[in-house]
Every structure is written in structure tokens, then in C-alpha cells.
Amino acid sequence: MLGSLVRCKLEKFSVTTPATAELRKTALNSIHRRLGARMVNFGGWDMPVEYSGIMAEHMAVRTRAGLFDVSHMGELEIRGPDALELVQHVTCNNAAKLVIGQAQYSGLMTSRGTFVDDLLVHKISETHYLLCVNAANQEGDFEHVVANNRFDATVENTGPRYSQLAIQGPRAKEILQRVTQITLDPIRYYHFAFGRVDGVECLVARTGYTGEDGFEIYFDPEFSEKLWNSIMEAGEQEGLIPCGLGARNTLRLEAGMCLYGHEIDDTTTPWEAGLGWICKLDKGQFLGSDVLARQKQSGLERKLMGFEMLDKRIGRDGYPVLIGGREAGCVTSGCPSPYLKKNIGMAYVPPAAAAIGTEIGIGIRGQSAPARIIALPFYKRPQ
Amino acid sequence: MYPSDYRYTKDHEWIKLDGPVGTIGITDYAQAELGDVVFVELPKAGTQVKAGQSFGTVESVKAVSEIFSPVSGEVVETNAALADSPEKINQDPHGAAWLVKVRLADPKEISGLMDAAAYQAYIAEKAKEHSA
Numbered sequence: 001m002l003g004s005l006v007r008c009k010l011e012k013f014s015v016t017t018p019a020t021a022e023l024r025k026t027a028l029n030s031i032h033r034r035l036g037a038r039m040v041n042f043g044g045w046d047m048p049v050e051y052s053g054i055m056a057e058h059m060a061v062r063t064r065a066g067l068f069d070v071s072h073m074g075e076l077e078i079r080g081p082d083a084l085e086l087v088q089h090v091t092c093n094n095a096a097k098l099v100i101g102q103a104q105y106s107g108l109m110t111s112r113g114t115f116v117d118d119l120l121v122h123k124i125s126e127t128h129y130l131l132c133v134n135a136a137n138q139e140g141d142f143e144h145v146v147a148n149n150r151f152d153a154t155v156e157n158t159g160p161r162y163s164q165l166a167i168q169g170p171r172a173k174e175i176l177q178r179v180t181q182i183t184l185d186p187i188r189y190y191h192f193a194f195g196r197v198d199g200v201e202c203l204v205a206r207t208g209y210t211g212e213d214g215f216e217i218y219f220d221p222e223f224s225e226k227l228w229n230s231i232m233e234a235g236e237q238e239g240l241i242p243c244g245l246g247a248r249n250t251l252r253l254e255a256g257m258c259l260y261g262h263e264i265d266d267t268t269t270p271w272e273a274g275l276g277w278i279c280k281l282d283k284g285q286f287l288g289s290d291v292l293a294r295q296k297q298s299g300l301e302r303k304l305m306g307f308e309m310l311d312k313r314i315g316r317d318g319y320p321v322l323i324g325g326r327e328a329g330c331v332t333s334g335c336p337s338p339y340l341k342k343n344i345g346m347a348y349v350p351p352a353a354a355a356i357g358t359e360i361g362i363g364i365r366g367q368s369a370p371a372r373i374i375a376l377p378f379y380k381r382p383q
Numbered sequence: 384m385y386p387s388d389y390r391y392t393k394d395h396e397w398i399k400l401d402g403p404v405g406t407i408g409i410t411d412y413a414q415a416e417l418g419d420v421v422f423v424e425l426p427k428a429g430t431q432v433k434a435g436q437s438f439g440t441v442e443s444v445k446a447v448s449e450i451f452s453p454v455s456g457e458v459v460e461t462n463a464a465l466a467d468s469p470e471k472i473n474q475d476p477h478g479a480a481w482l483v484k485v486r487l488a489d490p491k492e493i494s495g496l497m498d499a500a501a502y503q504a505y506i507a508e509k510a511k512e513h514s515a
Contacts, residue, residue, distance in 0.1 A: 038418070054444040055419045246418070246445050312422055312466075314442055336421045336444055365424075365440070 026071035027163050027224035035242055043136025045072040048244040057247035058338040061210050065169030065235055066243035067228070071221065074138025074159040076131040082151035083127050090148050090287055091121060092270055094280040098123040103190045103205055106278055107270055108133070108141055113288030113295065115264045115273075117141050120207060122192060130203070132164075132216075134260045148287060163221040167231060167240070168214030168251075170381075175235035176215055180204065184215070198230040209248060211255025211379055253333050254340065256306060256377030262317060262332045263304055263346055271295055272348070274304045274376065302329060302348040306378055307360065309343035310370040315362035321347050322361035322368045328353065331362060337378060344378050345371075384411060384503075386477060390453065390493055391502035397477065398453040398485075400493060405454055408481040409441060409472065412506045417443040420472040425461040425483055432458060432485060434492055439482065441472065450482065454492045460484040 023046040032039065037048035048069065050057060060066045078086055087095045093106035100123050108116040108131075117137040122130040133141045142157040149155055167176055177184050182195035182204055192205035200223040208214040219227060232240060249259070258264045263273055269292060270279035281293055309315055314336055321329030334345025345362075353360055356375055361368030389397040395413035398405040414420065422442040432438045437449040438458075461483045465471060471480040487493075497505060 038416075049445070050418055053419050250444060313424075314422060314447075316447060336442075338444065 024072070026069055027221040028069045028071065028228055031225060031228055032069065032242075037242070037244060040245070042072065042245055043134070045135055047072055048242070050244040050246045051242045054244075054246040054250060055338045057241060057243040058250050060239060060241045061169045061212055061243060061247065061251055062339050063170065064239040064241075065167060065171040065175055065214075066210075066241055066247065067231055067235070068166040068168065068243050068245075068248055069163075069224075069228070070166050070216070070248075071163040071224065072135035073164050074133040074135055074141065074157070075162050075218070076133060076138070076142055076145060077156045077158045078129045078131065078145070078153055079127055079156075080151070080153035081127060082153045083129050086145070086149055086151045086153040086155070087121060087129050087131075088283060088286060089151070090145050091119070092280065092286060092288070092292070093121070093278040094283040095121050095123070095129070096283065100125060101191055101193065103192055103207055104278075105190075107264075107275065108144065109286065109288040110266055111287050111291075112266075113269050113291035114266045115260065115268060115270075116144050116266060118258060118260055118264060120205075122203070122205065130158075130218075132218075137260065161220070162218045163224040163227075164219075165217045165227060165231065166208055166210075166214060167217070167235075168208045168210040168212045168243075169240075170213060171235070171238040171240070172212070172214040175238055175240055176204075176217075176231065178234040179230050189213075198227060200227055202227075209255075209257060210251035211257070211377065212251075212381055249333075250335050250338055253335055253344065253346070254337050254377070254379035256346070256379075258304075259333060268304075269295055272300055272302055272304060300351055303351055303354045304332065304346055305349050305354050305373050306376040307345055307347055307362070307371045308374050308378075309345075309362065310359075310372055312343070313362075313364050313369040314343045315345045315347070315364065315369065315371055320363040321349055321353075322363050323350070323353050325361075325368065327363070328360075334362075339379060346376070349373070385499040387499045389477070390496035390498060391505075392451065392453045392496060393505065394451045395506075396450060396453050398493070398496065400487075400490070403490065404459060404484050404486050405456070405493075406481045406484050407450075407453060409450065409476055410502070410506075411476050412509075413448075414473050414476045417441065417446060417448060417472075419444050420469045423465045423469045423472070423482070425465070426458050428458050428460055430458045432456060432483075441469075452485065453496055454485060455488040456485040457488075458483050459486050 032048040040049045091106040103122045120132040180197040203218040315334040319331040320327045329349040331347045358373040395410045425439045432452040
């Protein structure tokens with residue numbers, strides 16, 4: 001039976017990496033193995049998918065806190081007098097709105113108005129931006145930005161210079177506060193500060209991919225084990241546990257967040273993906289803006305929506321959406337929701353079937369399983 | 384860990400013979416690889432199954448896995464308790480969380496399966512590949 005399981009896992013967690021290629025490792029690889037994590041190939045990286053179990057890790061983040069090694073994430077840095085112009089040209093959100101110390105979710109665009117990647121843009125100074133990008137895309141992103149750089153700006157792929165830890169959950173702030181001299185409380189959501197965590201110089205951003213409060217911490221990989229251990233120790237009494245990419249995926253899905261290669265890729269536009277809020281046509285021209293303006297006028301052929309299953313079956317990534325018995329769309333992500341205790345997913349559907357409450361079918365092993373369009377996000381944290 | 388009176392497949396199912404009827408489940412190795420099991424789909428009594436062919440699915444949070452029958456025959460009983468508590472597969476895969484009972488068409492098919500020692504050697508080899 002594991003033959004099919006491994007196929008599934010690879011489809012889900014790896015992105016176009018030949019099996020023969022050497023897997024890349026984060027600086028915390030030996031810690032993950034010591035902790036007994038189940039490791040998978042994720043976008044060419046040897047990453048922990050779970051330690052104690054996806055359910056337990058997911059619930060820890062919703063109710064207490066979890067620590068994730070996300071050092072596989074890529075970083076690009078743009079510097080120079082025209083750094084903002086370059087960022088504005090290649091991304092769809094309006095980076096001119098950022099103040100120093102603020103971060104923004106955005107899309108790196110093709111000239112067709114589709115996603116090369118999704119990313120976080122951090123404004124470090126008037127002439128310096130740090131872009132956090134997906135692991136599997138970092139080289140392609142770098143080449144894309146360089147190829148479109150006709151500005152007085154430099155682009156550097158600085159991924160190898162950073163480890164990244166994410167501490168997420170309602171207790172994240174008080175745990176992290178024990179090991180940092182930065183006062184965390186005044187850092188607002190999607191803002192960041194520089195300072196020391198356990199003596200190590202870090203960029204500490206109040207961002208995350210779980211739907212909870214939390215922080216993403218960027219620092220020199222040399223100190224990875226030291227920071228991992230000191231944060232784990234600081235959170236021991238609150239029940240902080242290590243969490244893998246499995247829980248990261250179920251958490252982001254409950255929170256209705258997109259995953260590159262699933263909800264978005266170089267064939268999908270921000271309008272289709274429900275990401276109109278990061279697509280700012282009024283900021284002026286950028287890569288793909290003409291196509292996006294036309295699509296806004298002409299309307300969409302498909303929309304990304306959330307659904308819940310109406311029986312016990314699970315609509316998963318790649319399963320067809322059936323309307324009137326005919327294939328009319330595709331599930332992009334689907335899983336049992338550990339927190340909501342129902343089976344949820346996101347799917348592209350025709351606009352005519354996108355209204356909240358519409359009943360659709362999900363094709364599961366040759367049968368149509370009933371599902372209903374429901375509002376995104378599935379989960380919103382209590383304020 | 385792996386009962387010596389069971390026989391095992393390369394796809395990580397086990398079968399325990401009791402006269403003409405075999406009880407089938409998935410191994411501890413399989414449940415650990417799958418992680419938290421959340422859903423099981425099994426054939427109804429009376430269904431004909433064939434050795435090496437899929438007769439159902441076990442789903443965890445992260446993956447769907449088909450179950451392949453170790454033998455040919457007719458399903459005489461399915462473990463109804465798993466519908467409401469699929470997590471039993473993680474807790475007791477070699478015991479309470481059996482999946483189906485099958486009346487064997489040809490009891491000789493059993494001889495083609497691995498015994499506990501051979502299966503343990505097989506998964507030790509798998510584990511080595513995994514950590515390589």
C-alpha cells in the first residue's frame with residue numbers, strides 16, 4: 001500500500017526535483033533527525049514533515065505555540081537608489097505604501113499577469129528591500145528579477161545567508177519575549193524590527209503562514225541550533241512543540257492562504273486566486289498590469305473558492321470538481337481540518353458555481369462526493 | 384512487534400490465517416508512514432477481491448493510500464468500528480484495527496508472502512533508503 005502513499009507524498013511535497021539530485025539541508029537538519037522527524041523532499045530540500053504528528057502539531061499552534069524551521073525559504077535583496085522602482089515593476093502590490101519596518105504580501109508577476117511566485121516584501125530602508133520567496137522558486141525568482149532589472153538597483157540571492165524560524169500560536173509572543181531584548185508587543189502585524197534573540201542579531205517580523213499571531217525570525221545560519229534550542233527551552237512550560245511542513249500546510253489551508261504550485265502558479269492571475277487585494281492597478285504600470293487590467297474588465301472564467309465536504313470523504317489536491325456530472329474545475333488543496341473537524345479544501349470553479357452555498361461534486365475514485373462552497377478563510381483567529 | 388503467525392506483503396499489509404478465512408490489516412510500519420489516520424473506505428461483505436489488487440483506501444491527514452489484497456477470495460466481514468474511529472489503525476494496527484476478513488479462494492497463495500523475519504528485514508532495508 002505504501003507504493004501509492006509515497007507517490008502521493010511526493011506529489012504533495014516535492015516540486016520538480018529529480019530524485020537523483022542532492023537534497024539541500026537546512027542548518028537544523030541534524031536536530032530534526034535527532035527529534036525523530038519524518039523527513040520529505042520538499043522542493044529539493046530535506047525537510048521535516050512531522051515530529052509528533054500533524055494533528056498534535058496543528059492543535060499546538062492553534063491553542064499554544066509551535067516552532068517551525070523554515071530556513072528553506074529563499075531571500076532576495078534589492079538595493080540601490082531605484083530599489084523601489086524595481087520592486088514596483090516586478091510585483092503586483094503597491095510597495096510604495098510601505099514604511100521602513102513594514103512587510104507586505106505580494107506576487108512576483110510574469111508579463112502575462114500570472115505568478116512567478118508569491119512573496120513577502122520587507123522595506124528595510126529607502127534603498128533596501130528584503131524579499132522572502134518560496135524555496136523551490138528562489139533561483140527562478142532571482143533570474144526573473146535580474147532579467148527585468150533596467151533600474152539603478154542591484155539584486156542578490158541571499159538565501160544561503162539566512163536561517164529562518166517561525167514561532168506561531170497564541171503564546172508565541174510571551175515565549176519569544178523571554179529570549180529577546182526587542183520589545184515585541186509594539187511590533188504590529190506585518191511589521192518587523194531588528195535586535196538580538198539570545199544574543200544573536202535577528203530580523204524579527206510579525207508575520208506567518210498559520211492564521212495565528214506569531215513571528216518569523218531571520219538570522220545567520222551559524223546560530224541555528226543555538227536559537228532553536230533557546231526558543232524551545234523558553235517555551236517548554238507553555239507546551240511549545242516543534243512543527244513540520246505537514247501542520248504548516250493544514251494550518252495555512254484553514255486560514256485560506258495560497259500555496260504556490262497549488263492555488264497559484266504561472267497560469268493563474270491574482271483576480272482568479274482571490275488575491276485582488278494584493279493587485280494594485282492604480283500604482284502604475286508593472287509586469288502584466290495591462291493583461292490584469294483587461295481581465296478585470298472582461299471578467300473571469302474561474303475563481304478560487306473554499307468548500308467543505310458533506311460526507312466523510314476528503315477532496316484532495318488534483319481531484320476534479322463536478323457540476324451536473326461534468327468536470328468543471330479542480331481542487332487545489334484539500335485535507336481534513338484538524339481544528340474545525342471537517343474536510344475542507346480550495347478549488348477553482350466557474351463563476352456560475354462560485355456563490356457561497358452552491359453545492360458541487362468532488363470526483364473521488366470515480367464517484368461524485370457532495371461538497372458545498374463556503375466562505376474563506378475557514379478559520380479566523382479570535383481577536 | 385510483528386507477530387510470527389502473520390504473513391506480510393511488500394505493500395505493507397498483513398494477513399492472519401484462521402482455517403479458510405484470513406484477517407487482513409496494515410502493518411505498524413505502514414501506519415507510522417501514513418501518520419494520523421482519519422478515514423477508511425472498505426469493501427462490503429460479499430465483495431470479491433484479487434491478490435495484488437486494491438480493495439480500499441486508508442487516508443491520513445496528508446495522504447491517501449490504497450490497500451492491496453494479499454490474497455484472492457470473498458470478503459466475509461469488514462471492521463465496522465473503523466468507520467467511527469479510524470485512529471485505531473495508529474493505535475493497534477496488528478490487532479483491533481484489522482480491516483477485513485476474506486475467505487480464501489486458494490489457501491496456497493499464502494506461501495508467496497513474507498514471514499515476520501523476512502518482512503522485518505525488508506522494512507529495515509526501506510528505512511536505510513529513507514535515511515540515506
